[in-house]
Amino acid sequence: MKGGPDDHEPYARWLGLRVLGPGQVALTVRPELVNGIGKLLGPVGFALVDFAMGNLVWHDLEPGRGAATVSTAVNYLTSTDHGEVTCTATVDRRGRTLAYTSAEVHTEDGRLMMTGIGTFAIITPPPGRGRR
Template sequence: MIGCQLISAENGVAEVGMPLTPELLNRGGKLHGGAMFSLVDTAMGLACSSAHGFDQRSVTVECKINYLRAVDSGDVRCVAKVLKAGRQLLVVEAEVLQGNKLLAKAQGTFAMT
């Protein structure tokens, strides 16, 4: 629904793109934080799947995001990387980027189900 597009996912790293559409903007005309968070959560989940195999599922246990820069047009992308893949829990970090500009930084924990 938010237009996430898988760019790559392998070896615990995933990259997902998202075009900014009018539906994703907040009242101030900037990318809504919830839409950006959904992009982050999607990329992190795919990074987990690429680390443990796409036949296994993972769920978000917790996630923290720092919004660093607002954006109002163009495409954004999220690169997520598994920092630690345990048997039951994975720790993942992510960056949301537009070109070389860092828009947000996140870290989360995922559980294998």
């Protein structure tokens, strides 16, 4: 995806988020990403969900348009302390100015770890301010 958030997000790179395809993002659990009881930090999971949903919305935008998160909600069902976690997002509905998305995060062994929903504004950035 040219010009989308995976090309421009230092935070996503720092976390180690890897885009596998449109709306598919993976992360390797590392020691600096776990909490005091050794499980993946909640904000890291949240970032994974938000990024995957945003990536998918960006993927289908027309040149010159962008997207911004309006809201994201996640449900933490379980956690993990090692391995790969993968998030897969879908666009449930898209209008002219908003896209509604959902996502699931699975652990390396296939357990459902998180679910999420999000709303993204579809915008045309002012001249000279857009990413595309």
